[in-house]
Amino acid sequence: MIRNLRFPVWAWWLIGAITVLAAAILIFSVVLGVRAGQQQVETQRRQQIGIALQRATDFQADGNLRAALAEYQKVLILDADNAVAQEGVKTLLALLESNPSTPPDALAAGQEATATPTVASPPNTSPSTPTAVTTPSAELTAAWESAQRAARAGRWQEALNYLVQIQQSDPAFRPNEMQEMLFDAYVNLALERDNTNDLQEAVALYDKALALRPTAGDVRRERDLIAQYLEVLADTGADPSATIRQLQMIYAIDPDYRDVEERLHQAHVRYADRLAGDEDWCRAQDEYNAALMIASSPTIVAKRDAAQTQCQLAAAAQMSGAVAGAVTTETMPAVRTNVSTSGGPTVGRILYSAVDPISGRSQVLSLAVGKDETAQVLLQDAAQPALRKDGGRLVFRNLRSDQMGISGYDPDSGLLIRFSTFVEDMLPSWNAQGNRIVFASNREGDRRWRIYTMWAEEKNNGSMLTFGESPNWHPTADLIVYRGCDESGNRCGLWTISADGSNAAQLTATPADDRPVWAPSGTFVAFMSNARDGNFEIYRVDVASREVTRLTNHPGMDILPAVSPDGRWIAFVSNRDGSWKIYAVPSTGGEVHLIAPIIGDISRFFEHGLHWTN
Numbered sequence: 137m138i139r140n141l142r143f144p145v146w147a148w149w150l151i152g153a154i155t156v157l158a159a160a161i162l163i164f165s166v167v168l169g170v171r172a173g174q175q176q177v178e179t180q181r182r183q184q185i186g187i188a189l190q191r192a193t194d195f196q197a198d199g200n201l202r203a204a205l206a207e208y209q210k211v212l213i214l215d216a217d218n219a220v221a222q223e224g225v226k227t228l229l230a231l232l233e234s235n236p237s238t239p240p241d242a243l244a245a246g247q248e249a250t251a252t253p254t255v256a257s258p259p260n261t262s263p264s265t266p267t268a269v270t271t272p273s274a275e276l277t278a279a280w281e282s283a284q285r286a287a288r289a290g291r292w293q294e295a296l297n298y299l300v301q302i303q304q305s306d307p308a309f310r311p312n313e314m315q316e317m318l319f320d321a322y323v324n325l326a327l328e329r330d331n332t333n334d335l336q337e338a339v340a341l342y343d344k345a346l347a348l349r350p351t352a353g354d355v356r357r358e359r360d361l362i363a364q365y366l367e368v369l370a371d372t373g374a375d376p377s378a379t380i381r382q383l384q385m386i387y388a389i390d391p392d393y394r395d396v397e398e399r400l401h402q403a404h405v406r407y408a409d410r411l412a413g414d415e416d417w418c419r420a421q422d423e424y425n426a427a428l429m430i431a432s433s434p435t436i437v438a439k440r441d442a443a444q445t446q447c448q449l450a451a452a453a454q455m456s457g458a459v460a461g462a463v464t465t466e467t468m469p470a471v472r473t474n475v476s477t478s479g480g481p482t483v484g485r486i487l488y489s490a491v492d493p494i495s496g497r498s499q500v501l502s503l504a505v506g507k508d509e510t511a512q513v514l515l516q517d518a519a520q521p522a523l524r525k526d527g528g529r530l531v532f533r534n535l536r537s538d539q540m541g542i543s544g545y546d547p548d549s550g551l552l553i554r555f556s557t558f559v560e561d562m563l564p565s566w567n568a569q570g571n572r573i574v575f576a577s578n579r580e581g582d583r584r585w586r587i588y589t590m591w592a593e594e595k596n597n598g599s600m601l602t603f604g605e606s607p608n609w610h611p612t613a614d615l616i617v618y619r620g621c622d623e624s625g626n627r628c629g630l631w632t633i634s635a636d637g638s639n640a641a642q643l644t645a646t647p648a649d650d651r652p653v654w655a656p657s658g659t660f661v662a663f664m665s666n667a668r669d670g671n672f673e674i675y676r677v678d679v680a681s682r683e684v685t686r687l688t689n690h691p692g693m694d695i696l697p698a699v700s701p702d703g704r705w706i707a708f709v710s711n712r713d714g715s716w717k718i719y720a721v722p723s724t725g726g727e728v729h730l731i732a733p734i735i736g737d738i739s740r741f742f743e744h745g746l747h748w749t750n
Contacts, residue, residue, distance in 0.1 A: 185215055189293050189297065190293065192207035196300050201231055209221075220298075276309050280298070280309070282294075283317060287320065292321050319345050319348045326338045336366065339366070346359065353628060365393070368386070376407040377714050383400040384400065385666070388740050391740060404426045408421075408443070423714070423715070424436055482505060486698065487522075487746070488718070488746045489520055489744045489745060490738045492736050500530075501736075505731060519562075522566060522747050525566065525611070531543070531565075533563070542561045555592065558579040562743075563575055565607060572592060574589050587602050589601050589616075601616070602618075603621070604619055606618055615633070615634060617632050619650050630649045632679075644663075646667050649665045649667075651697060653698060659679055659680070661676065662697040664694065671692075673694050674721065685725060694710045696741060700720075705720045705722060706722075709746065716733070718732050
């Protein structure tokens, strides 16, 4: 008997539902694809409009009116209702009609083209009939108000276009307000370009802003960060130590800047691998430690440990005169970490802070100058030490999570005193009497750096003295040197001021001069700067004559000066041989002497400091 093989009704329903669902999915995918394509086209159109507007603005600024007009016309092809382009075309046509023979670069060559008043003649009027005149001042006022509205709405390109039109029509129109608005427009446009990774254009816009306000420190900082990062991107990697120095400069200023942290980590690892391949084990160990300070991994730890073992074996073999590799770990002597060269300083102790590469904790260490001994750890979770003149109390930046701020420590008794309670407080320094402290902080909501003074008493957050950073109290007088500017934010450099806020005086006129420290005699101030000779070097300035003397000259980073108790030497930290070490140079200039390697890492050197004491 033949059975009926027909599909049941429910199976047909199921097949139909699946078919409908598949068709719906296909249609939905097509719609999404079309919509995505439309969004991409719209994005490209907006980008083309923005580029054309920027080019039009640049051409106008250079006086190339016909080229600017062509760019505005391109914008109107893409967006017929673009108000900025419409206004730009109207203004440029008026300028060109007023002087038809004006060549494209006439304004750039110094020939001004000015718009003539527009005269409207009503129909059927005689030549003697009064005419309605739109004065240039009315047009400029309207453009000024449009620029302000655009700025308030965050349309900075539109605002800039109006401002450029005003400036070309009447350079004397509200000069101070124009300069302020142009500065704001350039800075905000630079931020927009930075956010869209158009870094070269961002640098160019920042340069225009700085041309209007050269002392704008924050703007210069952002501009220099981008410029340094562009140098890193263009680096071929032929000199890994130079690459690391460049990345360290950016990382020290802003460790979260773009992918600098990752790049610096990779650069340390690559350089360490190369050094290990050349059997330069001690320098390889330093580079692996520097990489571990940024990010740890079992692989890098294993490489570091292997390099450390080989470094110790090589040092032991050199000291004993044995053949490399013949010394076993059981008989290996301790490795010297304090190496002094002949003719160098032999007085006092240097206190410094560095980060332990294993624990990641910052610590304060004490190093005897000219002695064959290892630096001793004084404090954990501490940085930026400064010892009182009598040696009875150490003030430092406390990094313990429950004691953030400025603290004091008595080496003899172990007593710990908390002075301030703000994590932002840093770089403390004692006055001559040892009863007051000066420090810097950006604790306030505007994040501006201020100088504070306080009595050396428990939980005393101090009072503001002035705006500035990196203060250091005179060893015998009631005078503080610091990095700052005048009351209007100009004339930046190193300044001195009395502890009561009076007698402010400029000492140097280079805004990048930093970390000033008095000589014991008070006759000169040592400092570091990266704006005088292309990279960080150590300098001194004579207080009486204001004469600046360069003390170091090396492509490495020479930073964090400290003056010896007798005033004859200036210690500093440098990575000139690929790893961080402490050096000293005569305070009058001369040969640089190695004091000792840094135990730990100070890649983020703005968070650390040196102090030379008896």
